[in-house]
Amino acid sequence: MNIDLSAAPGVSAPADALLRPNTLTIDLDAIAERVREIRAAVGPGIRFFATLKADAYGFGVLAVARTVIEAGADAISIVSLADAVRLREAGLTCPVLVYAGALPDREVVQAVEAHGLMPTLHDDSTLDAYVRHARGPLDCAVKIDVGQERIGVPAERAPAFLARIAASGRLRLALVNAHPYIASGAGALEALQWQCARFTEACRAAEQLGVTIPLRVLASSKVLRMTSAMSLDGIDPGQGLFDGLGLDSAAGQARRWPLACLTSRLIQVRRLERSAFLEQAPFPLRANMRLGIVPIGYSDGIHRAHAGCVLVHGRRSPLLASPSLEYTRIDLTEVPGAQVGDEVVFIGAQGEERIAPDEVMRARGIARLPDLMLELKPSIARRYVRVASSGR
Numbered sequence: 001m002n003i004d005l006s007a008a009p010g011v012s013a014p015a016d017a018l019l020r021p022n023t024l025t026i027d028l029d030a031i032a033e034r035v036r037e038i039r040a041a042v043g044p045g046i047r048f049f050a051t052l053k054a055d056a057y058g059f060g061v062l063a064v065a066r067t068v069i070e071a072g073a074d075a076i077s078i079v080s081l082a083d084a085v086r087l088r089e090a091g092l093t094c095p096v097l098v099y100a101g102a103l104p105d106r107e108v109v110q111a112v113e114a115h116g117l118m119p120t121l122h123d124d125s126t127l128d129a130y131v132r133h134a135r136g137p138l139d140c141a142v143k144i145d146v147g148q149e150r151i152g153v154p155a156e157r158a159p160a161f162l163a164r165i166a167a168s169g170r171l172r173l174a175l176v177n178a179h180p181y182i183a184s185g186a187g188a189l190e191a192l193q194w195q196c197a198r199f200t201e202a203c204r205a206a207e208q209l210g211v212t213i214p215l216r217v218l219a220s221s222k223v224l225r226m227t228s229a230m231s232l233d234g235i236d237p238g239q240g241l242f243d244g245l246g247l248d249s250a251a252g253q254a255r256r257w258p259l260a261c262l263t264s265r266l267i268q269v270r271r272l273e274r275s276a277f278l279e280q281a282p283f284p285l286r287a288n289m290r291l292g293i294v295p296i297g298y299s300d301g302i303h304r305a306h307a308g309c310v311l312v313h314g315r316r317s318p319l320l321a322s323p324s325l326e327y328t329r330i331d332l333t334e335v336p337g338a339q340v341g342d343e344v345v346f347i348g349a350q351g352e353e354r355i356a357p358d359e360v361m362r363a364r365g366i367a368r369l370p371d372l373m374l375e376l377k378p379s380i381a382r383r384y385v386r387v388a389s390s391g392r
């Protein structure tokens with residue numbers, strides 16, 4: 001049985017003052033900037049689905065959805081049906097495409113219809129469930145697998161499948177999409193071209209069976225990074241909304257990051273005075289070392305999101321040992337003025353110094369900004385800003 005404490009009388013979300021002082025600041029304008037770049041690159045006629053999987057890759061689906069629509073995306077695509085319903089309940093009226101995830105029983109189909117969402121069909125059993133439970137007419141998407149070998153109707157079976165929808169009476173085909181697999185190294189572009197050809201061929205064959213396909217969508221971020229030739233009728237980038245598409249690498253250095261900063265505060269500062277079992281200490285001790293304790297640990301994901309040092313009083317202070325469950329130790333020997341309550345910056349700027357997200361990504365072997373973001377657990381409070389002051 002699930003016990004939802006937040007729903008129990010007398011129990012509410014903790015007040016900010018009761019939380020540990022850990023804050024992740026998200027710059028929504030930096031996300032808007034990337035959306036505008038993508039829109040400018042594909043032009044106005046292309047339907048732009050902003051893919052917000054996994055709570056918008058950890059950036060927070062509600063705030064990000066509003067931001068991307070305002071900045072020029074036409075629609076949201078998402079896996080979590082629960083998130084899709086939250087978007088509707090928050091007043092978002094744009095088209096919302098829901099990728100496969102929830103098993104389509106009666107309740108799911110009714111929720112999809114009640115909230116005006118567009119479900120994705122990927123095999124006969126999902127099609128049957130929607131035909132059985134939908135009141136209709138219901139706009140649907142069909143996902144074709146062209147080479148990811150993941151979810152979808154195999155490309156060669158897609159024409160007959162698409163014809164079944166047209167014949168169902170209840171369902172209306174609104175869109176056909178595919179999510180190609182991008183290999184690394186030699187042959188990657190050719191393999192992508194083959195997948196795109198499978199997709200367009202499946203659509204063409206379906207049209208020969210009398211099916212009308214209003215929208216064909218195949219270009220995810222990786223596709224858009226490789227070629228502009230596959231935008232078809234629409235695009236559905238996800239990570240690229242945060243990472244950019246590398247369309248303007250000259251501006252890349254100076255631009256703002258959607259993950260603007262990650263900060264905490266010192267909760268203890270003290271001099272280390274140990275003279276025995278130095279070999280068995282948790283980290284190498286030196287004379288006159290000053291230790292700082294930060295109340296963030298690997299339960300918050302910080303072990304995957306630090307550059308080996310933090311900023312205190314605008315100076316780089318090394319981490320001592322790897323973060324433990326709830327605490328991280330830092331070396332404050334070179335920051336003699338540091339006191340309890342002082343700000344500790346894991347990502348962001350302080351004074352003249354700065355630890356940018358890409359420095360953390362390099363240090364931790366993380367290739368993409370959304371992957372760094374997904375390391376940071378919901379236990380860290382999120383704060384949204386619209387205009388980050390320079391560097392922060």
Ligand SMILES: *Cc1c(COP(=O)(O)O)cnc(C)c1O
Binds near residue numbers: 236237239
């Ligand atoms: C995840 C996903 C995307 C977005 O992919 P990115 O590589 O993050 O741009 C697009 N389409 C489908 C069907 C997806 O599942």
